[in-house]
Structure formats: C-alpha cells, structure tokens
Amino acid sequence: MLETTLARQKQQEKVVLSPSPEALADWQEFQRTNECQLRPNGAFYTLQGWAGKICGFALRIAAVLHVVKAEDGNTIISGESMANALEIDALLTKHTIATYNLISANQSLQDAKELFGWITEQNNPSFTQTEITYAMRHRKLGVKDRLACAIKALIDRNILKQRVDSLTHKPTTHSWYGQAPF
Numbered sequence: 001m002l003e004t005t006l007a008r009q010k011q012q013e014k015v016v017l018s019p020s021p022e023a024l025a026d027w028q029e030f031q032r033t034n035e036c037q038l039r040p041n042g043a044f045y046t047l048q049g050w051a052g053k054i055c056g057f058a059l060r061i062a063a064v065l066h067v068v069k070a071e072d073g074n075t076i077i078s079g080e081s082m083a084n085a086l087e088i089d090a091l092l093t094k095h096t097i098a099t100y101n102l103i104s105a106n107q108s109l110q111d112a113k114e115l116f117g118w119i120t121e122q123n124n125p126s127f128t129q130t131e132i133t134y135a136m137r138h139r140k141l142g143v144k145d146r147l148a149c150a151i152k153a154l155i156d157r158n159i160l161k162q163r164v165d166s167l168t169h170k171p172t173t174h175s176w177y178g179q180a181p182f
Contacts, residue, residue: 023077027062030089047096061085065085108153
C-alpha cells in the first residue's frame, strides 16, 4: 500500500502557487507592518526569532486555505484566502505574545533571573540590601525600581526571604537565599 502511494506521488507534478495581485498587496502590507514591529520600540522586539518567521507562516497558511477551497488547476491564491490567513496570523500573534509573557519574557522576571544568578554566585546565603544595590550598580538592573521589582519577584516565588533589622542606627534590610534563619 505504501509503495502504491509513493508511486502515485512520484507521478504527480509539483504545483507552484502564486498570490493574486490583491493577495500579494495585502501580504506585502502585512510584511511592512511586521518589519516595523521588530524595531526596538515595537511589539515584536523581544520576539524577533518568532516574529521574523510570521510572514512566511502567513504565506503557507494562505496556500493551505487555497488548496482546501480551490478547484483543480487553480494556482492563484485569492485575496480572500490571504485575508483569512492574515486573520489567523493575527490570532497566532496575540496568543504568542500572551504565551511569551507567561513564560518570563517580561523585564522584572528577566531581572529576577539576573539577580538570582548573582546570588547563587556569592556562595553566601545572607546579604544586605546595600550589598545587592552595590553589586548591581553598573548594570541596568541597578536602577532602583527595576531592582525592587526583581527582589519582589524572587520573594513572591519563595526564593528570597527578607527582614528589616531596626536595631541598627539605620534600619538594614537583610535577605536570605534558601532557608532563612528566622
């Protein structure tokens, strides 16, 4: 049975599909829009590996939609098939952005990973807020708000524990990695 199927496939000619002028214009506009979103302030800047391929995905989806709907011999992808493919791509894009955000693509979690890397390199389970601030001073993470968000992310995940020692002249925040002694 497999040999029969393979023999039949060898006999068939390859078919090349081409977009209609309308479909091509729609796709080119989609491509230009996506290229702009790959820039540093664009929605796809952090998704460049994926977003760089979405235009090709759109063409493949349009081809599949065309083959499902078209009559034999029609090798021109219609504007309708392309519009439907671009709509599917828009949905894929929304879902990809949402998924990417869920799997730690946001800045505070990236900063938390960087801070966690520093903490584990120290081989010291206890350190002060001042030590963290000093260590991060020359990194982008050294900005007060970003550092606070990174610390909060680690605390929320029970990676860090903190307590404030108010017995000192100036209250000192102590952090512990792992099991805190309090």
